Amino acid sequence: MTMLTIDNLHAEIDGKPILKGLTLQVNAGEIHAIMGPNGAGKSTLGYVLGGRPGYEVTEGSVTFDGEDLLDKEPHERAAAGVFLGFQYPVEIPGVSNVQFLRESLNAQRAVRGEKPLSGAEFLKVARAQADALGLQQDMLKRPVNVGFSGGEKKRNEMVQMGIIDPKFAILDETDSGLDIDALRVVGDGINRIMRRPDKAVLLITHYQRLLDYVRPDRVHVLADGRITRSGGAELAHQLEREGYAEVAA
Amino acid sequence: MATKNAEAHAAVAKKYEWGFATDIEQDFAPKGLSEDTVRYISAKKNEPEWMLDWRLKAFRLWQTMQAPDWAKLNVPPIDYQDAYYYAEPKQKKTIASLDELDPEIRRTYEKLGIPIKEQEVLAGVEGARKVAVDAVFDSVSVATTFREELKAAGVIFLSISEAIREYPDLVRKWLGKVVPQRDNYFATLNSAVFSDGTFVYVPEGVRCPMELSTYFRINAENTGQFERTLIVADKGAYVSYLEGCTAPMRDENQLHAAVVELVALDDAEIKYSTVQNWYPGDENGIGGIYNFVTKRALCQGRNSKVSWTQVETGSAITWKYPSCVLAGENSVGEFYSVAVTNNRQQADTGTKMIHLGKGSRSTIVSKGISAGRSDNTYRGLVRVAPTAEGVRNFTQCDSLLLSDQCGAHTVPYIEVRNPSAQIEHEATTSKISEDQLFYAMSRGLDAEAAVALIVNGFAREVLQQLPMEFAVEAQKLLGISLEGSVG
Numbered sequence: 001m002t003m004l005t006i007d008n009l010h011a012e013i014d015g016k017p018i019l020k021g022l023t024l025q026v027n028a029g030e031i032h033a034i035m036g037p038n039g040a041g042k043s044t045l046g047y048v049l050g051g052r053p054g055y056e057v058t059e060g061s062v063t064f065d066g067e068d069l070l071d072k073e074p075h076e077r078a079a080a081g082v083f084l085g086f087q088y089p090v091e092i093p094g095v096s097n098v099q100f101l102r103e104s105l106n107a108q109r110a111v112r113g114e115k116p117l118s119g120a121e122f123l124k125v126a127r128a129q130a131d132a133l134g135l136q137q138d139m140l141k142r143p144v145n146v147g148f149s150g151g152e153k154k155r156n157e158m159v160q161m162g163i164i165d166p167k168f169a170i171l172d173e174t175d176s177g178l179d180i181d182a183l184r185v186v187g188d189g190i191n192r193i194m195r196r197p198d199k200a201v202l203l204i205t206h207y208q209r210l211l212d213y214v215r216p217d218r219v220h221v222l223a224d225g226r227i228t229r230s231g232g233a234e235l236a237h238q239l240e241r242e243g244y245a246e247v248a249a
Numbered sequence: 250m251a252t253k254n255a256e257a258h259a260a261v262a263k264k265y266e267w268g269f270a271t272d273i274e275q276d277f278a279p280k281g282l283s284e285d286t287v288r289y290i291s292a293k294k295n296e297p298e299w300m301l302d303w304r305l306k307a308f309r310l311w312q313t314m315q316a317p318d319w320a321k322l323n324v325p326p327i328d329y330q331d332a333y334y335y336a337e338p339k340q341k342k343t344i345a346s347l348d349e350l351d352p353e354i355r356r357t358y359e360k361l362g363i364p365i366k367e368q369e370v371l372a373g374v375e376g377a378r379k380v381a382v383d384a385v386f387d388s389v390s391v392a393t394t395f396r397e398e399l400k401a402a403g404v405i406f407l408s409i410s411e412a413i414r415e416y417p418d419l420v421r422k423w424l425g426k427v428v429p430q431r432d433n434y435f436a437t438l439n440s441a442v443f444s445d446g447t448f449v450y451v452p453e454g455v456r457c458p459m460e461l462s463t464y465f466r467i468n469a470e471n472t473g474q475f476e477r478t479l480i481v482a483d484k485g486a487y488v489s490y491l492e493g494c495t496a497p498m499r500d501e502n503q504l505h506a507a508v509v510e511l512v513a514l515d516d517a518e519i520k521y522s523t524v525q526n527w528y529p530g531d532e533n534g535i536g537g538i539y540n541f542v543t544k545r546a547l548c549q550g551r552n553s554k555v556s557w558t559q560v561e562t563g564s565a566i567t568w569k570y571p572s573c574v575l576a577g578e579n580s581v582g583e584f585y586s587v588a589v590t591n592n593r594q595q596a597d598t599g600t601k602m603i604h605l606g607k608g609s610r611s612t613i614v615s616k617g618i619s620a621g622r623s624d625n626t627y628r629g630l631v632r633v634a635p636t637a638e639g640v641r642n643f644t645q646c647d648s649l650l651l652s653d654q655c656g657a658h659t660v661p662y663i664e665v666r667n668p669s670a671q672i673e674h675e676a677t678t679s680k681i682s683e684d685q686l687f688y689a690m691s692r693g694l695d696a697e698a699a700v701a702l703i704v705n706g707f708a709r710e711v712l713q714q715l716p717m718e719f720a721v722e723a724q725k726l727l728g729i730s731l732e733g734s735v736g
Contacts, residue, residue, distance in 0.1 A: 050691050053683065074690035075699075083691075090688035094706030103702060104692035111693075143706065160692065 003028045003065060003168055003200045010059035010225075011048045018044040020225035021060070026168075031194070031201040033211055033236060036222035037244040042204045043087060045222070046172040049202075050084035051077050064168065078104070079111035081167030083160075085174050089153040092144040097156065098126060100144045101163050108164070122163075129162035133189050150177035158189040169194055170202045175210035187213025208240040278335030284308060287441050290335045294410045294445075297417060307430045307440035316434045320568055320597035321626045321658060327504060327539070334442045334475070402458050404488075405450040409477050412448035419450055423481055427510035427547045427574070435506040435541040435568075439475045443508065446477035451486035451517075460716055462491040476507040482517035484550065489520040491719055503528075505564075506541045515550030515577070520558070522715050523571075524723050527563035529730075532621070534593030537565025544571035545601075548580035548609070556583040557600065558714040560723040562730040565594060570628065572601035575609035582611040585711040587723075589704075589730045590623030590655070599629035599660075604640040604670070613644040616708045618727075619655035620734035626658040633670045640670040648678040649707050651700070651734045701728030 004026040011019040018041045026032050036042050048055045049062065051074035062069040069077060092100060106116040117125070126140055135155050145153050154174055161169055171190070175183055191214060194201045203214060211219075211233065219235040220227045223244065229235070278289045287308050291301040316324070399406050405416060412420050430440045451457050482488055492509075505527065511519050521544075530537025540563075546555035557571040573582030584600035602611035611631065619625040625648070633640045648657035659676050681703060689699035705712065705724050712720055 052687050073695070074687060075693050075695045078691055078693035086688065090684045092685055092689070092703060092706055094709035095702055100692070100702065103698065104689070104694055107695065107698060108693035164692065
């Protein structure tokens with residue numbers, strides 16, 4: 001079943017075109033990897049799907065679960081089941097991880113007509129996710145991403161994803177800044193949380209190495225704002241061997 | 250972004266949530282201000298002769314004074330003759346319990362969600378944290394709870410009018426000693442016409458068994474509010490006092506000129522917390538309260554401590570500098586402040602730490618949040634007297650801007666006349682970041698909830714100083730005050 005359909009998507013920042021006719025379809029139960037050279041528009045794709053202000057869609061459409069995704073505000077997209085994992089997770093001083101996530105999750109639940117989780121219910125979920133991702137419990141009480149190392153921030157994104165339990169995750173360079181052990185933990189986390197028949201993932205990555213842990217069903221090469229090539233998992237290895245210039249041309 | 254701006258503006262236009270007026274017959278003093286007005290107020294309260302004389306002296310002084318103009322505020326001229334100086338709800342007999350309170354008044358409190366409705370507390374249910382509420386409705390205390398329990402501890406907690414009648418020696422000893430009659434234009438005016446307020450005395454060695462709380466509420470059109478609060482903590486005493494207020498929506502400006510005096514003797518500690526939510530005026534700056542408040546503490550005793558915590562979200566104009574005169578050796582003064590201005594609000598607020606005693610220490614943490622087209626100024630003085638050895642002060646002033654049309658200003662005055670002093674001052678100004686907003690929204694929070702969350706994080710250091718009873722209310726208030734302010 002089709003979950004996400006991107007059709008001829010054009011987007012620009014400050015009048016500068018970045019995405020130039022991107023077309024992509026992701027079905028439930030699939031993990032897709034978007035690879036490509038720097039400046040190809042990978043992060044822009046993530047931000048456009050997340051609804052970041054300043055990213056202007058000039059043409060094309062994005063349909064998620066049969067609804068127009070671009071019509072929704074960022075928080076409505078979250079409530080619809082879209083999760084955006086940030087390449088550079090943002091610090092929010094003075095706000096604990098627990099408070100941040102509980103408020104966020106309950107805001108989503110309210111939109112969906114579900115009853116809010118109590119503090120105790122929430123903590124149970126949060127602790128389980130932190131444990132599963134090897135994040136110290138006290139991290140949950142610390143201000144969001146403040147003073148976290150690069151690796152901790154990325155793990156924290158995965159904890160958030162685990163708690164929010166989205167239908168569809170866009171993970172923007174989640175592997176960057178991770179050492180090999182952390183990479184395994186994060187990879188396992190993605191599989192554990194998202195590898196389900198009713199879920200899907202768009203993994204945006206520059207390197208093939210995360211794909212050793214999270215095996216993609218499809219790999220796409222994004223170059224100059226468009227998908228220039230698609231294939232199976234073996235395409236990632238080919239890219240790693242031969243380079244983007246060769247494969248994407 | 251265009252849609253977000255439109256949304257933001259629509260939300261800004263949202264009416265003041267707590268703007269309603271209660272329909273109660275008022276007993277007014279004649280309009281205008283004269284010696285007759287002063288005599289009327291004093292007579293209404295059955296005051297002793299010395300009190301009337303004290304008021305008249307202040308009134309005569311006030312007539313010779315000018316309103317201060319040094320603050321970074323644009324204050325429209327105030328016609329002091331075009332206002333009422335006294336109003337009381339028509340309810341002659343005093344009541345024994347809140348159950349006897351005028352139901353209309355009860356409903357007003359309930360709409361505000363004021364803890365006075367905490368029936369379990371009123372019924373004296375064991376285990377519930379007790380908050381004594383000396384409810385000031387307009388100018389007269391209509392109900393006082395827990396007086397008996399406090400009395401058993403030796404704590405005096407009364408309206409100041411009652412205290413003047415029942416404990417004249419105590420009141421007379423301290424009234425005007427911290428804020429002298431001639432201190433400033435508004436304090437002098439208050440001294441002449443103060444209508445009511447609160448008196449607290451905690452005797453030697455007594456830790457007040459509950460948080461004391463007074464809710465002020467302006468309710469009569471064109472009635473200036475001139476509250477007078479006096480709190481004395483005797484040697485080794487401790488008291489925590491909560492002051493919170495909201496006001497119904499009005500078109501005409503209302504003047505509020507309160508005076509708060511705190512006295513801490515040897516080893517005594519007073520914690521004074523305020524959540525201020527007077528009507529701020531509409532989005533065009535029409536209406537709203539003028540809040541000209543003089544709050545000062547005298548840390549007279551050795552090792553005495555006074556801590557001011559304020560969350561200022563309301564009023565069209567705020568002019569307020571809760572201060573500490575640190576006279577006692579090793580005395581401690583603290584000032585924790587969050588000031589929020591939105592739309593056309595103006596705030597010029599801060600503190601004065603006057604170090605006279607050896608080894609006295611002070612901490613100032615000020616968080617200013619500006620939105621809309623508002624102006625928000627921190628103005629603070631740290632003064633160290635020549636004789637004050639070993640003084641320490643730490644000041645931190647942070648400003649957060651939520652729009653590109655608002656102003657944030659930090660005006661520190663540091664006067665050090667003793668070379669042993671250690672004074673630190675840190676200041677930051679930042680704009681709320683789009684990264685933070687988008688990050689929070691991508692997790693499911695709408696724009697307003699995201700702003701509220703980030704702002705509460707920014708103000709956390711101050712909010713965590715508040716007693717639990719207030720912290721939750723204050724957090725909500727920050728969000729409400731800033732609704733629709735990000736575009």
